[in-house]
Amino acid sequence: MNIKNLITSAATILSLSAFSALAEPALIYDLGGKFDKSFNEMAFSGAERWKADTGGSYREIELSSEAQREQALRRFAENGNNPIVMAGFAFSTVLGEVAKDYPDTRFAVIDGYVPDQSNVLNIGFTEHTGSYLVGMMAAMKSETGTVGFIGGMDIPIISRFGCGYVQGVKAVNPDAKVIYNMTGTTPSAWNDPVKGGELTKAQVSQGADVVYHAAGGTGVGVLQAAADAGILGIGVDSNQNYMHPGSVLTSMVKRVDTGVYDSFKAGADLAGGFATLSLANGGISYAMDEHNVSLVTKAMVDAVEEAKAHIISGELKVHDYMSDNGCPVK
């Protein structure tokens, strides 16, 4: 083999590998970790579903610290991965900077908000509407007229869950009392099941008999304490009904997997802007399965389905906390 041949074949290999890298999408998980039985794991299952359907391959990375966000993002972009999907609101700031430097790369960020970049797709969920529906169920199921909400870290998107829930509760029973707690103000609030359990016990001692959590790993402690105390919990993000069968009333399911799947499928043609996954397109729902079928009556399902139809048609407006950083009901 002469030198010229060698160079040509090397160039072919290089261009081939560059091409295959270009076609490969990438996924970055947030700090909670890939197998959190919730948000990130749903993102992972969406990517796996895409892999199974198309036979393609994708790159992924789990972050272990805040400082890695930008680093991971730039590495994938430099590598030619396209599109790059991120799971988590915390990517917004970093992405705002990075997206400018790679105008030909397509980005999608779940829960994020990067409005001014034409190559960024912001995938949002109408968590307030799903929370409204489970709030209705909580109020219908409650015998004491007192229900609870436990959020994770005190950030606006969690208040969106809480505010929607309170509105749902009050819609069924205007006199109902909602005990409202946030676990903390630092990221450790996502991983403190002991504190979650204590908050639940405190709510139970104040009369709460249904408790809804939007608290990641802390929620494991919430559902556990609820099951121990003989009251009902409500799961979040993925279907958590199976965790304590008979003690989890329902789960507010957020189809993060659909967001990842659709972005991967669009590939390099992914359009920027905003995409909303809502009740209407199945991106948000409440979970019904064999674990909670005995807890939910027909009347409850009928009422919730009616409200759902009204929300979709626009007859019923659920206030979104993030539209004005405030909640009309307490």
Add this chain to the structure above:
Amino acid sequence: MEFLVLIQVLDSALRLAVPLLFCSLAGLFSERAGIFDIGLEGKILIAAFFAAATASVSGSVWVGLFFGISASMLFSLLHGLASITFRGNQLISGVAINFLAAGLTVLIGQSWFKLGGRTPSLSGNARFSEITLPFADNVSNVPIIGPIYSELLSGHTALAYLAILMVPISWYILFRTRFGLRLRAVGENPAAVDTAGISVIQLRYLAVIICGLLCGLAGAYLATGLAAGFVKDMSAGRGFIALAALIFAKWRPWHILSATLLFGLLEAISNRFQNIEILGIILPTQLMQALPYILTVIILAGFVGKATPPLAGGVPYIKE
């Protein structure tokens, strides 16, 4: 505030104080012997993980307790090896232990259970059950004393009662036995102890082993007593709060009891009431969460008495 609410808050305070108490006492033994221990947090975490993991596999909480304590002791020995035998920097060794624990728990947990570093939820005999003290049900109707006995004092797990019991035991060991005298001396003036013909190295190793044992109890209580399983980083800074309590208590066992109960109470209050109104001023819950640290800074700054750590603390002993 209603009386019953007060009882419930105190009950919660007691539960939350127990891991801090174990952990503070652990730090007490270590630091009194002259070994600073920043790694309390990491030891709780590794103990919590092994307690939950082995309890879930074996179905017995006692097996979990044994392995939790063993893991924590192993980490203590590692700290001892670095800081006593190799005379390394104790703070750096402690920080290393925290990182090691945070990484190892998730890594082992993931390869073991495939649940993302989480252990399966524990139930039945794999958890510590609450102990009802004798006659608790009978006296619950007696005013004042009834609820105090049946709600506040009764209904905790075995480890919680052990934690309270450890306070007088620690006090007795440290201040009324020959071993305790030597242990304290080794933290103040190791050369004098060495001159008396007693091994400084041996005493300091014993101290870190006791520290490991107590941290193990704290971790096991977190994962198999309060919660029902391990979640990554579930210690959530309790090791550092315990360290703060230790300084707040000026390295004395009975004061540790009151300091940890105070810190537990602050957390319980912030759990129960999101905002507290005192004299028309609304105190946000974040203030309550920060109070343990603020109080410790105040103590350290010397506003309320003086906190003097053991003289030879942090200094490796080199025999001349």
